[in-house]
Amino acid sequence: MKKRKVKVKSFIILGVVIILLIGGIILLTKITQNKKEDAQSSPNQEEIEKEQPQSSPSQEEEEHQGSPNEEETNKEPKETPPVSKYTDEKQEKLAKLDNIQNELDYFKMDYLDRYIAYSEKNPTLSKKDVVIRVNIGLDQEYYTNTKQSPYLNQNYILSNKYTSLGEYVPENLEEVSASCSSGTRLLVHEARVAFENMCNKAKSDGYTIQVMSAYRSYQYQVGLYQRYVDRDGVKEADTYSARPGFSEHQTGLVADIDNGSIAYTSFHKAKEYSWMKENAYKYGFIERYPEGKENITGYTYESWHYRYVGVDIATYIHEHNITFDEYYVQFIEGKK
Ligand SMILES: [Zn+2]
Known part of the structure:
Protein backbone atom coordinates (compact mmCIF):
# COMPACT_ATOMS: atom_id res chain seq x y z
CA MET A 1 0.00 0.00 0.00
CA LYS A 2 2.87 2.24 0.91
CA LYS A 3 4.56 1.61 -2.45
CA ARG A 4 1.40 2.41 -4.27
CA LYS A 5 1.04 5.68 -2.37
CA VAL A 6 4.57 6.56 -3.36
CA LYS A 7 3.80 5.69 -6.98
CA VAL A 8 0.70 7.89 -6.94
CA LYS A 9 2.60 10.76 -5.33
CA SER A 10 5.40 10.65 -7.88
CA PHE A 11 2.81 10.42 -10.67
CA ILE A 12 1.16 13.54 -9.39
CA ILE A 13 4.50 15.32 -9.17
CA LEU A 14 5.32 14.24 -12.70
CA GLY A 15 1.95 15.57 -13.87
CA VAL A 16 2.54 18.89 -12.16
CA VAL A 17 6.01 19.11 -13.66
CA ILE A 18 4.60 18.37 -17.12
CA ILE A 19 1.87 20.95 -16.67
CA LEU A 20 4.41 23.47 -15.45
CA LEU A 21 6.63 22.62 -18.38
CA ILE A 22 3.81 23.01 -20.92
CA GLY A 23 2.73 26.20 -19.22
CA GLY A 24 6.31 27.40 -19.34
CA ILE A 25 6.60 26.60 -23.04
CA ILE A 26 3.33 28.39 -23.81
CA LEU A 27 4.46 31.39 -21.80
CA LEU A 28 7.79 31.43 -23.56
CA THR A 29 6.22 31.26 -27.02
CA LYS A 30 3.84 34.04 -26.09
CA ILE A 31 6.69 36.19 -24.87
CA THR A 32 8.75 35.54 -28.01
CA GLN A 33 5.67 36.30 -30.16
CA ASN A 34 5.18 39.56 -28.30
CA LYS A 35 8.81 40.32 -28.65
CA LYS A 36 8.60 39.60 -32.36
CA GLU A 37 5.56 41.86 -32.66
CA ASP A 38 7.40 44.51 -30.72
CA ALA A 39 10.39 44.02 -32.90
CA GLN A 40 8.15 44.36 -36.00
CA SER A 41 6.42 47.43 -34.69
CA SER A 42 9.47 49.23 -33.47
CA PRO A 43 11.09 49.36 -36.89
CA ASN A 44 7.85 50.95 -38.06
CA GLN A 45 8.14 53.53 -35.39
CA GLU A 46 11.71 53.99 -36.36
CA GLU A 47 10.58 54.47 -39.90
CA ILE A 48 8.09 57.04 -38.71
CA GLU A 49 10.76 58.66 -36.68
CA LYS A 50 12.99 58.56 -39.69
CA GLU A 51 10.25 60.11 -41.77
CA GLN A 52 9.75 62.81 -39.23
CA PRO A 53 13.36 63.88 -39.31
CA GLN A 54 13.01 63.83 -43.07
CA SER A 55 10.01 66.08 -42.95
CA SER A 56 11.45 68.53 -40.49
CA PRO A 57 14.46 69.28 -42.68
CA SER A 58 12.04 69.96 -45.53
CA GLN A 59 10.18 72.39 -43.31
CA GLU A 60 13.47 73.98 -42.55
CA GLU A 61 14.19 74.04 -46.24
CA GLU A 62 10.90 75.75 -46.82
CA GLU A 63 11.75 78.28 -44.20
CA HIS A 64 15.15 78.67 -45.72
CA GLN A 65 13.66 78.92 -49.15
CA GLY A 66 11.19 81.47 -47.90
CA SER A 67 13.61 83.80 -46.30
CA PRO A 68 16.16 83.95 -49.12
CA ASN A 69 13.30 84.70 -51.53
CA GLU A 70 12.05 87.48 -49.35
CA GLU A 71 15.54 88.79 -49.08
CA GLU A 72 15.85 88.61 -52.83
CA THR A 73 12.63 90.51 -53.39
CA ASN A 74 13.65 93.02 -50.79
CA LYS A 75 17.03 93.34 -52.38
CA GLU A 76 15.73 93.47 -55.94
CA PRO A 77 15.07 97.20 -56.13
CA LYS A 78 18.37 97.93 -54.39
CA GLU A 79 20.46 95.62 -56.51
CA THR A 80 18.83 96.30 -59.87
CA PRO A 81 17.04 99.63 -59.87
CA PRO A 82 17.61 100.69 -63.47
CA VAL A 83 17.06 97.23 -64.98
CA SER A 84 13.61 98.39 -66.04
CA LYS A 85 11.68 97.56 -69.16
CA TYR A 86 12.81 100.82 -70.72
CA THR A 87 15.89 101.60 -72.72
CA ASP A 88 18.22 104.39 -71.60
CA GLU A 89 16.78 106.61 -74.30
CA LYS A 90 13.25 106.01 -73.08
CA GLN A 91 14.34 106.56 -69.48
CA GLU A 92 15.72 109.92 -70.46
CA LYS A 93 12.50 110.88 -72.21
CA LEU A 94 10.37 109.78 -69.27
CA ALA A 95 12.55 111.82 -66.94
CA LYS A 96 11.76 114.86 -69.11
CA LEU A 97 8.12 114.26 -68.20
CA ASP A 98 9.02 113.91 -64.50
CA ASN A 99 8.27 110.18 -64.75
CA ILE A 100 4.61 111.03 -64.55
CA GLN A 101 3.73 107.69 -66.21
CA ASN A 102 3.72 106.14 -62.74
CA GLU A 103 0.99 108.48 -61.54
CA LEU A 104 -1.36 108.57 -64.53
CA ASP A 105 -3.08 105.40 -65.60
CA TYR A 106 -4.06 107.07 -68.88
CA PHE A 107 -0.43 107.74 -69.81
CA LYS A 108 0.16 106.16 -73.23
CA MET A 109 3.70 105.02 -73.88
CA ASP A 110 2.99 105.12 -77.63
CA TYR A 111 2.50 108.88 -77.31
CA LEU A 112 5.82 109.49 -75.53
CA ASP A 113 7.37 111.53 -78.35
CA ARG A 114 4.18 113.52 -78.80
CA TYR A 115 4.08 114.31 -75.07
CA ILE A 116 7.66 115.56 -75.18
CA ALA A 117 7.10 117.66 -78.28
CA TYR A 118 3.92 119.18 -76.82
CA SER A 119 5.59 119.81 -73.49
CA GLU A 120 8.46 121.65 -75.20
CA LYS A 121 5.98 123.76 -77.17
CA ASN A 122 3.97 124.51 -74.02
CA PRO A 123 6.51 124.83 -71.21
CA THR A 124 4.06 126.45 -68.80
CA LEU A 125 1.69 123.49 -68.91
CA SER A 126 1.92 120.91 -66.14
CA LYS A 127 3.08 117.46 -67.28
CA LYS A 128 -0.33 116.10 -66.38
CA ASP A 129 -2.04 118.65 -68.60
CA VAL A 130 0.39 117.80 -71.40
CA VAL A 131 -0.65 114.15 -71.21
CA ILE A 132 -4.36 115.03 -71.04
CA ARG A 133 -4.21 117.38 -74.00
CA VAL A 134 -2.17 115.06 -76.19
CA ASN A 135 -4.58 112.24 -75.32
CA ILE A 136 -7.44 114.48 -76.49
CA GLY A 137 -5.45 114.95 -79.72
CA LEU A 138 -4.73 118.66 -79.31
CA ASP A 139 -1.12 118.40 -80.49
CA GLN A 140 -2.51 117.68 -83.94
CA GLU A 141 -4.66 119.66 -86.35
ZN1 LIG B 1 -25.16 123.91 -79.84
Missing part, protein backbone atom coordinates in the same frame (compact mmCIF):
# COMPACT_ATOMS: atom_id res chain seq x y z
CA TYR A 142 -8.42 119.41 -85.87
CA TYR A 143 -10.01 116.61 -87.85
CA THR A 144 -6.73 114.69 -88.13
CA ASN A 145 -6.37 111.13 -86.81
CA THR A 146 -10.08 111.09 -86.14
CA LYS A 147 -11.57 108.09 -84.36
CA GLN A 148 -15.01 106.62 -84.37
CA SER A 149 -16.78 107.41 -81.07
CA PRO A 150 -17.19 104.32 -78.89
CA TYR A 151 -19.82 104.02 -76.11
CA LEU A 152 -22.78 104.99 -78.28
CA ASN A 153 -26.11 105.53 -76.52
CA GLN A 154 -24.35 106.42 -73.25
CA ASN A 155 -24.44 109.71 -71.35
CA TYR A 156 -20.64 109.84 -71.62
CA ILE A 157 -20.54 109.51 -75.40
CA LEU A 158 -17.80 111.74 -76.79
CA SER A 159 -18.10 114.08 -79.73
CA ASN A 160 -15.30 116.51 -80.59
CA LYS A 161 -13.03 117.45 -83.49
CA TYR A 162 -11.08 114.17 -83.19
CA THR A 163 -14.04 111.90 -82.58
CA SER A 164 -16.70 111.16 -85.16
CA LEU A 165 -20.20 109.87 -84.57
CA GLY A 166 -20.47 108.80 -88.19
CA GLU A 167 -24.10 108.55 -89.15
CA TYR A 168 -25.12 107.48 -85.65
CA VAL A 169 -28.75 107.96 -84.63
CA PRO A 170 -29.42 107.79 -80.87
CA GLU A 171 -32.10 105.59 -79.36
CA ASN A 172 -35.09 106.92 -77.38
CA LEU A 173 -35.37 110.38 -78.89
CA GLU A 174 -38.35 112.20 -77.40
CA GLU A 175 -39.98 115.54 -77.88
CA VAL A 176 -39.32 118.16 -75.20
CA SER A 177 -42.52 119.51 -73.68
CA ALA A 178 -43.84 122.69 -75.34
CA SER A 179 -43.51 124.66 -72.08
CA CYS A 180 -39.72 124.13 -72.19
CA SER A 181 -39.04 124.59 -75.89
CA SER A 182 -39.64 126.75 -78.89
CA GLY A 183 -40.83 124.47 -81.65
CA THR A 184 -40.37 120.71 -81.94
CA ARG A 185 -37.09 119.70 -80.23
CA LEU A 186 -35.85 116.16 -79.66
CA LEU A 187 -33.65 114.87 -76.83
CA VAL A 188 -32.75 111.37 -75.64
CA HIS A 189 -35.24 110.25 -72.96
CA GLU A 190 -33.01 110.76 -69.89
CA ALA A 191 -31.79 114.16 -71.08
CA ARG A 192 -35.34 115.19 -71.98
CA VAL A 193 -36.62 114.38 -68.46
CA ALA A 194 -33.66 116.14 -66.83
CA PHE A 195 -34.07 119.20 -69.02
CA GLU A 196 -37.75 119.55 -68.19
CA ASN A 197 -37.00 119.24 -64.47
CA MET A 198 -34.37 121.95 -64.80
CA CYS A 199 -36.66 124.16 -66.88
CA ASN A 200 -39.48 123.80 -64.35
CA LYS A 201 -37.21 124.62 -61.42
CA ALA A 202 -35.91 127.68 -63.27
CA LYS A 203 -39.51 128.72 -63.89
CA SER A 204 -40.37 128.42 -60.19
CA ASP A 205 -37.28 130.56 -59.44
CA GLY A 206 -38.50 133.18 -61.92
CA TYR A 207 -36.35 132.34 -64.96
CA THR A 208 -37.20 131.26 -68.49
CA ILE A 209 -35.16 128.54 -70.10
CA GLN A 210 -36.21 126.95 -73.35
CA VAL A 211 -34.65 124.70 -75.98
CA MET A 212 -34.22 126.40 -79.32
CA SER A 213 -32.14 123.60 -80.93
CA ALA A 214 -31.54 120.03 -79.79
CA TYR A 215 -31.05 116.81 -81.79
CA ARG A 216 -29.68 117.34 -85.28
CA SER A 217 -29.24 114.44 -87.64
CA TYR A 218 -26.13 113.69 -89.66
CA GLN A 219 -27.97 114.71 -92.84
CA TYR A 220 -29.12 117.98 -91.31
CA GLN A 221 -25.51 118.81 -90.37
CA VAL A 222 -24.36 118.03 -93.94
CA GLY A 223 -26.62 120.81 -95.23
CA LEU A 224 -25.90 123.23 -92.38
CA TYR A 225 -22.12 122.90 -92.58
CA GLN A 226 -22.17 123.25 -96.37
CA ARG A 227 -24.14 126.51 -96.11
CA TYR A 228 -21.55 127.90 -93.67
CA VAL A 229 -18.65 126.80 -95.89
CA ASP A 230 -20.27 128.40 -98.92
CA ARG A 231 -20.65 131.62 -96.98
CA ASP A 232 -17.37 131.83 -94.98
CA GLY A 233 -15.04 129.14 -96.32
CA VAL A 234 -13.87 125.95 -94.59
CA LYS A 235 -11.37 127.55 -92.21
CA GLU A 236 -13.83 130.06 -90.82
CA ALA A 237 -16.76 127.64 -90.80
CA ASP A 238 -14.71 125.12 -88.79
CA THR A 239 -14.34 127.59 -85.92
CA TYR A 240 -18.06 127.71 -85.18
CA SER A 241 -19.71 124.80 -86.96
CA ALA A 242 -19.04 121.11 -86.71
CA ARG A 243 -18.43 118.99 -89.75
CA PRO A 244 -21.06 116.33 -90.42
CA GLY A 245 -20.64 113.46 -87.93
CA PHE A 246 -18.77 115.71 -85.51
CA SER A 247 -21.64 117.78 -84.15
CA GLU A 248 -22.47 117.08 -80.53
CA HIS A 249 -26.09 117.82 -81.37
CA GLN A 250 -26.16 114.44 -83.14
CA THR A 251 -25.89 112.72 -79.72
CA GLY A 252 -29.40 113.86 -78.75
CA LEU A 253 -27.90 115.01 -75.44
CA VAL A 254 -27.47 118.69 -76.31
CA ALA A 255 -29.75 121.65 -75.85
CA ASP A 256 -29.06 125.11 -77.20
CA ILE A 257 -31.12 127.40 -75.03
CA ASP A 258 -32.38 130.95 -74.82
CA ASN A 259 -34.71 132.85 -72.51
CA GLY A 260 -37.34 133.66 -75.12
CA SER A 261 -36.50 137.36 -75.24
CA ILE A 262 -32.90 137.99 -76.28
CA ALA A 263 -30.89 136.29 -79.06
CA TYR A 264 -29.33 132.99 -77.97
CA THR A 265 -25.89 134.33 -78.95
CA SER A 266 -26.29 136.91 -76.17
CA PHE A 267 -27.41 134.34 -73.63
CA HIS A 268 -24.33 135.09 -71.47
CA LYS A 269 -25.84 138.51 -70.80
CA ALA A 270 -29.14 137.10 -69.55
CA LYS A 271 -29.84 136.53 -65.86
CA GLU A 272 -30.72 132.97 -66.89
CA TYR A 273 -27.08 132.39 -67.71
CA SER A 274 -26.05 133.00 -64.09
CA TRP A 275 -28.82 130.68 -62.96
CA MET A 276 -27.50 127.98 -65.33
CA LYS A 277 -23.94 128.47 -64.03
CA GLU A 278 -25.16 127.72 -60.53
CA ASN A 279 -27.71 125.02 -61.21
CA ALA A 280 -27.24 123.17 -64.53
CA TYR A 281 -24.89 120.52 -63.09
CA LYS A 282 -27.50 119.54 -60.49
CA TYR A 283 -29.61 118.28 -63.40
CA GLY A 284 -26.68 116.65 -65.22
CA PHE A 285 -25.98 119.45 -67.70
CA ILE A 286 -22.65 121.19 -68.37
CA GLU A 287 -21.67 124.25 -70.33
CA ARG A 288 -19.82 122.37 -73.04
CA TYR A 289 -17.80 125.16 -74.70
CA PRO A 290 -16.94 127.58 -71.90
CA GLU A 291 -15.10 130.85 -72.13
CA GLY A 292 -11.34 130.45 -71.80
CA LYS A 293 -11.37 126.77 -72.79
CA GLU A 294 -11.53 127.30 -76.53
CA ASN A 295 -8.09 125.76 -77.06
CA ILE A 296 -9.27 122.55 -75.38
CA THR A 297 -12.78 122.18 -76.76
CA GLY A 298 -11.82 123.45 -80.21
CA TYR A 299 -14.92 125.66 -80.23
CA THR A 300 -15.52 129.33 -79.65
CA TYR A 301 -17.31 130.17 -76.43
CA GLU A 302 -20.96 129.15 -76.58
CA SER A 303 -22.89 130.27 -73.51
CA TRP A 304 -26.09 128.68 -74.90
CA HIS A 305 -24.84 125.13 -75.63
CA TYR A 306 -25.51 122.64 -72.80
CA ARG A 307 -24.63 118.97 -72.85
CA TYR A 308 -26.24 116.30 -70.71
CA VAL A 309 -23.68 113.93 -69.10
CA GLY A 310 -25.59 112.83 -65.98
CA VAL A 311 -25.39 114.33 -62.50
CA ASP A 312 -22.20 112.56 -61.33
CA ILE A 313 -20.02 113.61 -64.26
CA ALA A 314 -21.58 117.08 -64.40
CA THR A 315 -20.86 117.60 -60.70
CA TYR A 316 -17.22 116.55 -61.07
CA ILE A 317 -16.73 118.82 -64.09
CA HIS A 318 -18.42 121.71 -62.27
CA GLU A 319 -16.31 121.29 -59.13
CA HIS A 320 -13.01 120.90 -60.98
CA ASN A 321 -13.70 123.50 -63.65
CA ILE A 322 -12.62 121.23 -66.50
CA THR A 323 -14.08 120.41 -69.89
CA PHE A 324 -15.77 117.17 -70.84
CA ASP A 325 -12.85 116.43 -73.20
CA GLU A 326 -10.45 116.49 -70.23
CA TYR A 327 -12.81 114.42 -68.11
CA TYR A 328 -13.23 111.87 -70.86
CA VAL A 329 -9.54 111.05 -71.42
CA GLN A 330 -8.96 110.71 -67.68
CA PHE A 331 -12.00 108.73 -66.58
CA ILE A 332 -13.84 107.23 -69.54
CA GLU A 333 -11.48 106.38 -72.38
CA GLY A 334 -10.41 102.77 -72.28
CA LYS A 335 -12.19 102.16 -68.97
CA LYS A 336 -15.87 101.75 -69.59
